[in-house]
Structures are given as structure tokens and as C-alpha cells.
Amino acid sequence: MPHGEVVVDLAAFQTNLRLMQKIVAPATIMAVLKSDAYGHGLLRLARAAIDAHITFLGALDIPTALALRRARLGDEIDIFAWLHTPGDDYRTAIDSRIDLGISNVAELNAILAVNSTSPARLHLKIDTGLHRNGASEEDWPQLVRAAVHAQDGGRARIVGVWTHIAEASEQEDTHAIARFEAAIALAEGLGAHFTVRHLAASAASFARADSRFDLVRVGAFAYGISPGGGVTPHQLGLHPVMTLRSAVTEVAVGSMTRTALVPLGTGDGIPREVVNTVRVALGGELLLITDIGLDWFTVDLGDHDVAVGETVVLFGDGSSGELTLQAWADALGTIGEEIAVRLSPRLQRIYTF
Amino acid sequence: MTNPFLHEALIDEAAISANAAALCSDGDADLFVADVRADGYGHGIVESARAAIAGGATWLGVSCDADVAQLKSAGLGAPAVVIHRGHAKQLGAKGSVLAGALIRGPELYGLTADARVKPTMRVSGRVVGTKTISAGEGVSYGYTYRAPRTTNLALVALGYANGLDRFASNRGSVQLDGKLRMIAGRVAMNVIVLELGEDSTQTGAEAVLFGNPDSDEPAISAWASSLGKPAMDIASVMGSLLPRRYR
Ligand SMILES: Cc1ncc(COP(=O)(O)O)c(C=O)c1O
Numbered sequence: 001m002p003h004g005e006v007v008v009d010l011a012a013f014q015t016n017l018r019l020m021q022k023i024v025a026p027a028t029i030m031a032v033l034k035s036d037a038y039g040h041g042l043l044r045l046a047r048a049a050i051d052a053h054i055t056f057l058g059a060l061d062i063p064t065a066l067a068l069r070r071a072r073l074g075d076e077i078d079i080f081a082w083l084h085t086p087g088d089d090y091r092t093a094i095d096s097r098i099d100l101g102i103s104n105v106a107e108l109n110a111i112l113a114v115n116s117t118s119p120a121r122l123h124l125k126i127d128t129g130l131h132r133n134g135a136s137e138e139d140w141p142q143l144v145r146a147a148v149h150a151q152d153g154g155r156a157r158i159v160g161v162w163t164h165i166a167e168a169s170e171q172e173d174t175h176a177i178a179r180f181e182a183a184i185a186l187a188e189g190l191g192a193h194f195t196v197r198h199l200a201a202s203a204a205s206f207a208r209a210d211s212r213f214d215l216v217r218v219g220a221f222a223y224g225i226s227p228g229g230g231v232t233p234h235q236l237g238l239h240p241v242m243t244l245r246s247a248v249t250e251v252a253v254g255s256m257t258r259t260a261l262v263p264l265g266t267g268d269g270i271p272r273e274v275v276n277t278v279r280v281a282l283g284g285e286l287l288l289i290t291d292i293g294l295d296w297f298t299v300d301l302g303d304h305d306v307a308v309g310e311t312v313v314l315f316g317d318g319s320s321g322e323l324t325l326q327a328w329a330d331a332l333g334t335i336g337e338e339i340a341v342r343l344s345p346r347l348q349r350i351y352t353f
Numbered sequence: 354m355t356n357p358f359l360h361e362a363l364i365d366e367a368a369i370s371a372n373a374a375a376l377c378s379d380g381d382a383d384l385f386v387a388d389v390r391a392d393g394y395g396h397g398i399v400e401s402a403r404a405a406i407a408g409g410a411t412w413l414g415v416s417c418d419a420d421v422a423q424l425k426s427a428g429l430g431a432p433a434v435v436i437h438r439g440h441a442k443q444l445g446a447k448g449s450v451l452a453g454a455l456i457r458g459p460e461l462y463g464l465t466a467d468a469r470v471k472p473t474m475r476v477s478g479r480v481v482g483t484k485t486i487s488a489g490e491g492v493s494y495g496y497t498y499r500a501p502r503t504t505n506l507a508l509v510a511l512g513y514a515n516g517l518d519r520f521a522s523n524r525g526s527v528q529l530d531g532k533l534r535m536i537a538g539r540v541a542m543n544v545i546v547l548e549l550g551e552d553s554t555q556t557g558a559e560a561v562l563f564g565n566p567d568s569d570e571p572a573i574s575a576w577a578s579s580l581g582k583p584a585m586d587i588a589s590v591m592g593s594l595l596p597r598r599y600r
Contacts, residue, residue, distance in 0.1 A: 002417070003419075034514075061359060062356075063355075063356045064356070083359070083481060083510060083544070085356075085358040085359055085481055085557065086556070086557050087358030104482070106556065129491060129496075130491075130492070131486050131490065131491065131492045131493070131506060131538075131546065132492075132493065132508050132541070132544055132546060133508060136484060166491060166493070166494055166495060167494055167495065168491060168494070168495050172496065263416070263417070266391075266585075266586045266589065266590070267391025267392070267394070267395075267416075267590075267593075268391070269590055269593070272583075293438065294391050294394075294416075294458070294585070295390050295391060295416040295417075295436075333520075334519050338513045338518075338519050341513065341514040341542065342513070342514075342516060342590055342594070344391075344593045346392060346593065
């Protein structure tokens with residue numbers, strides 16, 4: 001094995017998508033593939049999602065959306081990009097039939113200013129309280145009017161309306177849903193009609209029927225990453241998709257201690273905080289990480305006998321007795337996504353079915 | 354797929370060379386090992402190796418055979434050694450320790466307090482949106498930030514997928530238009546929100562997480578100490594996750 005491997009279980013990814021599809025029906029699923037599919041690998045995960053009958057992919061930005069489009073996944077596949085900067089190639093995006101999230105009139109004007117051959121496909125975004133992207137309630141009518149005007153002139157097609165919520169509490173999310181519904185009603189009064197209305201990401205779509213509308217944008221749960229705080233993926237019926245493993249390169253036997261050296265470290269994206277916090281599976285035991293460097297960590301073997309070359313599983317689905325990503329996240333005071341996306345792109349990804 | 358319009362890690366190759374030159378006198382220059390593990394601490398293994406050699410390094414310190422292959426295929430002929438917890442060991446199963454080696458890693462990239470060396474990485478992200486919120490309104494997941502009064506906000510395209518730690522939520526600060534601004538609410542995967550108070554900014558403005566302290570930019574050491582971790586952890590992770598640009 002190279003110094004470390006990220007093993008991605010595509011069957012588990014597809015199982016999670018099918019479970020989510022069953023839960024949210026009759027709404028459909030957008031598979032969120034931003035940030036290299038949460039560190040799992042963009043194109044492989046896109047193909048697996050499509051094989052699981054997903055037809056909407058969430059890309060984040062235009063370069064990612066165009067990489068998906070160029071992968072020839074099928075012209076009928078919808079691809080959504082929503083984080084834009086002035087340098088972006090709107091023209092190619094429009095001509096490649098990328099659906100664009102639009103947060104304000106300036107963004108809309110920049111998109112309409114390019115000389116595309118087809119109408120821009122718009123998803124108008126209302127801010128329902130998260131206060132990141134999206135039009136404020138005051139600016140919403142103006143954005144809707146501008147989009148309707150562009151549609152009437154043949155330069156745009158209004159496809160969707162959307163928002164993103166804070167998942168702060170039941171009650172806050174209820175408020176956000178109400179604001180979303182009010183924004184839709186107002187827009188319809190101004191002549192906009194939406195084929196897809198979408199608000200929820202993983203957690204809300206799983207928990208609340210009233211959050212689902214026509215489409216839900218699922219990232220974390222598709223990768224088998226649960227929201228944390230003690231809730232395990234298994235409790236939700238989800239299967240962890242990512243396994244991180246390596247192999248022992250050295251066993252040091254001191255007078256009091258036996259230590260195994262494993263060739264993964266902070267330079268591979270392993271958080272330094274794993275020391276004296278996290279245990280790895282080795283030789284049938286869960287053993288504590290005792291120190292870390294740029295490209296190594298050590299494990300206290302206690303009385304156990306371990307050979308050079310033996311596999312070390314850092315996290316996975318638990319089937320070899322290892323911790324899950326979820327358990328790592330709880331131990332490190334973060335969420336599974338952060339650990340997964342930080343893993344170095346130089347670590348080899350291996351796909352299993 | 355990374356997007357150089359949203360954010361970048363700007364690498365100063367000349368500064369790596371200058372750091373190497375400044376460190377040469379620490380020992381035998383014929384045994385000066387430039388540590389380029391972890392993709393050159395996030396600066397790019399090939400570019401770092403080339404810059405360090407230009408500054409006087411004579412050996413390259415690597416983690417594994419794959420590193421050696423990458424250096425060779427880029428045409429770098431300097432001999433490589435495996436850095437092994439304080440030692441430089443020659444390649445191969447029976448490789449001997451390079452006695453008297455002068456190994457320089459974090460120092461080469463200005464990641465230590467050594468006054469002779471300068472930082473070599475600058476991380477920035479673009480403002481992708483602005484808005485104004487009223488007192489009491491929340492920001493980002495869980496509404497862990499509530500505006501104490503009416504405030505302007507800037508949405509910046511840097512998140513934990515770029516190595517900006519979630520731990521910096523409501524704690525770290527980022528420089529925008531010359532001023533340090535607090536991260537309001539949770540760091541998300543791809544964005545952070547900065548609290549601007551009464552000041553405003555423009556979409557497209559550049560927010561600097563750390564850069565060149567000589568040009569009044571925040572130092573990577575300040576960012577690192579706000580998180581309680583060594584600067585080398587930050588450089589090696591952010592440099593591997595962000596699009597890199599060289600100058
Ligand atoms: C706009 C948007 N929708 C959906 C998602 C997916 O969220 P999750 O990973 O919680 O499913 C994200 C990612 O944070 C997002 O930014």
C-alpha cells in the first residue's frame with residue numbers, strides 16, 4: 001500500500017442516496033458534490049449518483065459545474081452552481097446548460113451581459129435568515145422583477161427558487177420555511193413561476209416533510225456523515241462511505257513501551273488534536289495515537305504484538321472494529337465533513353463497489 | 354476542482370530561495386537538506402525543491418518513494434533522503450543515515466519565529482456578497498452569532514474545505530480593506546462571514562487570511578496562535594487544498 005489510502009465505498013454512497021430518495025419522495029434529490037465530493041472524488045461520485053438514478057448534481061461553483069458537464073454524464077443531467085465571482089465564465093456556463101443560483105440584481109446583470117446563445121437558467125435565492133447569500137426580503141421584489149423581465153426578453157428562463165437554512169432549532173427552521181413560502185407567493189404575484197422549489201439540505205430533509213418542497217440538496221448524509229452530537233450514521237440508517245487506512249512501517253520496542261509508527265501525519269490532513277484523543281484499529285485492537293508529525297503518527301501497542309506491514313484503519317464503517325468518522329468528529333469537537341474534506345488530495349482514493 | 358477566482362494560496366518562490374540562503378550558514382552547506390515533505394509544506398514539492406536548491410540547498414528531504422518519483426519526473430536531480438523523525442536517511446532498505454545533515458523544513462517556508470526567514474505563503478479569498486443585518490439577527494449555521502447592533506457583513510469564499518478551521522468560528526479574524534474583521538458565526542465548508550460594523554466593502558474585494566507582515570498583512574503565526582496550533586500545520590493543509598499561484 002502507498003503511505004495511506006482513502007477507500008470510497010460507492011455501493012454505500014448509492015445505498016444512502018436510495019434511502020434518502022425513499023424518505024423525501026415525492027420530492028427528488030440533488031446530490032451535492034462540491035469540494036471534490038466532500039473529499040471523496042468528484043467524477044467517480046457523480047457517476048455513482050447517476051447510476052443510482054439521481055439527475056440533479058450540486059457543484060457549488062462554475063468551474064466544478066463545467067468539469068461535471070465535460071465528463072459527459074448525459075445532457076439530461078441538471079447541474080447547479082451558486083457561488084459566483086466576477087471572473088467566472090458565465091457564457092460557457094449558460095451555453096453548457098448549467099443552472100445558476102442568483103442572489104442579487106448585480107449578479108443577474110453580470111450573467112445577462114454575456115453573449116450566450118441560449119437563455120440563462122435561473123434559480124432565484126431568497127435569504128431566509130442564514131445571512132450568507134440570497135436576496136433580503138427588501139431586495140427580493142426587485143430581483144424577481146428583473147428576472148421576469150429577462151425571461152420576457154428571452155434572455156433567461158426562471159427555473160427555480162431556493163434558500164438555505166440555519167438548522168438552528170425547530171422553531172428557527174419553521175420561520176425560515178414560512179419566509180420561503182412568503183417569498184414564493186410574492187414572486188408568483190409578480191409573474192414568476194418556478195418548476196423547482198428547494199430549501200433543505202441533509203438534516204432538514206430527513207427530519208421534516210414540510211422542508212422538502214420539490215427538491216432537496218443532499219451532501220453529508222449521502223456520504224454517510226451524520227450531523228454529530230452523538231447521533232450515529234447507523235441510527236439514521238446511513239452507511240459510512242469513506243475509510244482511511246495505512247500500514248505499520250516500524251515497531252519500536254522500548255523497555256517499558258511498544259510503539260508502532262504509521263506513515264500518515266498532519267501534512268496528510270490528519271488533525272494534530274488526534275494525539276491522546278483518537279484510537280485506531282490495528283491487529284484487532286483499538287489503540288491510542290500517542291504522537292504525530294508531518295508524515296507520521298505513533299500508536300501505543302501496550303502488550304500487543306504487531307508486525308511491520310499490518311493494516312491500520314483510522315476510521316471507516318466500523319466493520320474492522322475501527323472508529324467511524326462520526327466518532328472522530330465527536331472526539332475532536334468538529335463534524336465529519338471537516339475531517340473528510342481536509343484529507344490531502346495527494347492521498348490516493350480507491351473505489352469499491 | 355478548485356476555483357482560482359474564489360481564493361488562492363500565493364507562493365513566493367524567491368522568498369523560499371532567500372530563506373534557504375539565510376539558513377545555509379547553520380551548518381555544512383554540502384549537507385543542507387531542504388525538507389519538501391507534505392508537498393513542500395503545502396507550497397508544492399517541485400517548486401519548493403527548485404527554489405530551495407536555488408538558495409543553496411544540496412539535498413531534498415522527502416517522505417516516500419512517490420515524492421522522489423515526482424521530483425525526478427520534474428527534472429530535479431538533487432539527491433533525496435527520507436526524513437525520519439529528526440534524521441535524514443538515504444533511500445533504500447539499507448540506506449544509512451546522512452551524518453551531520455542540516456535539515457531545514459518549517460524554517461524554509463518562514464513558519465518559525467527565526468528572524469532571518471520570511472513567510473512564503475499568502476492566503477486570500479474574495480468577497481462574494483455583502484449585506485446588512487439588524488440587531489439580534491443570526492448568521493450561519495446554528496445562529497451562533499447574533500448581531501449586537503445593525504452591522505454590515507461580507508461573505509468571503511474561504512471555508513473549512515480550504516483548510517480554514519471550523520474552530521475559528523466566532524474566534525478568528527481576517528483582514529479586509531486594511532482592517533482585521535471577526536468571523537461571525539460558524540465557518541462553513543466554502544464560506545465565512547465577516548462582521549464589518551458600519552464599514553462597507555465591495556463584491557470582488559480581497560480578504561487576506563495571512564500574508565506578508567512587511568506589507569501590513571496578518572502573519573501566519575498570528576493566525577496559528579489564534580487556533581493554538583503550529584503554523585506548519587496550517588500551511589501544509591491550506592496549500593494542498595487551495596489553488597496555488599506562484600510569483
Ligand atoms: C447551498 C447548499 N445546499 C446543500 C448543501 C448540503 O448540505 P449537507 O451536507 O448538510 O447535506 C450545502 C452544503 O453545505 C450547501 O451549501
